[in-house]
Amino acid sequence: MSKTFVLKPVGHVRGGRSEIIDDNWGASRAWIELDPTLFKPDALAGLEDFSHLEVIFLFDRVADEKIEYGARRPRGRPYWPLVGIFAQRGKNRPNRLGLCSCRVLRIEGLAVEVEGLDAVDGTPVLDLKPVMTGFLPRGEIREPAWAREIMEGYW
């Protein structure tokens, strides 16, 4: 039996979209507000020197019974293959963790305004990490055709 871990949001998404939809996230702007009981503005010191942020968040509106542990067709589309939940990025996944690279627009106190974050208003945020070029995937990237097709209208 595997040990469990208790995580506490470091903040929440405020503003941006309230509807959970699949596409057109690119121009979406929202704020990430850190929890004022845990942090002071120094937690974000120097973030203005980075153009992009990686946000780890929780798809907290996914019900337990929706979580996929095996394989499914991405977005249920019959023309895409059966793909394991760990070979796709759909939200109905174990631990319901979301991960998105977005653009940093500005920082005000405990809040960061971002563009292109695919998380809705109120989403719990678990971590923020600056995008460093040294942490990007190393070497040539290979992916199947469906992974390119699914992204066509995403941003």
Place this chain on the structure above:
Amino acid sequence: MSKTFVLKPVGHVRGGRSEIIDDNWGASRAWIELDPTLFKPDALAGLEDFSHLEVIFLFDRVADEKIEYGARRPRGRPYWPLVGIFAQRGKNRPNRLGLCSCRVLRIEGLAVEVEGLDAVDGTPVLDLKPVMTGFLPRGEIREPAWAREIMEGYW
């Protein structure tokens, strides 16, 4: 008071390094083994079509009292600036989440062999996501000088 969330590892890192050190992770090979009480091999179906995987894991050996909530110099180096914990990727961070892009070498049943995962043997893994080019940071990436310097010997 913010709600907390209970997360259960989907698997663990097996093999690779056992020492927690800062650099030279690039050639490190390890397996990620999914929990057999939760998953069957179909959870990894189609992962062989991707060259890279993003792994979200827990720095579970970081003690509570080591967690930084404000700013510190990356790796404690006096010649780097004071940087907020959310503007750096150090392990002593709230929620202790690690995130790494690594190369998929092969898949055997419930296990994935990876190269370049900066997590030690036994590390709890919370999620695996395939690297899709459409999810990489969009637009030009800007970062401060220390963020390039810190990566010089990392891989």
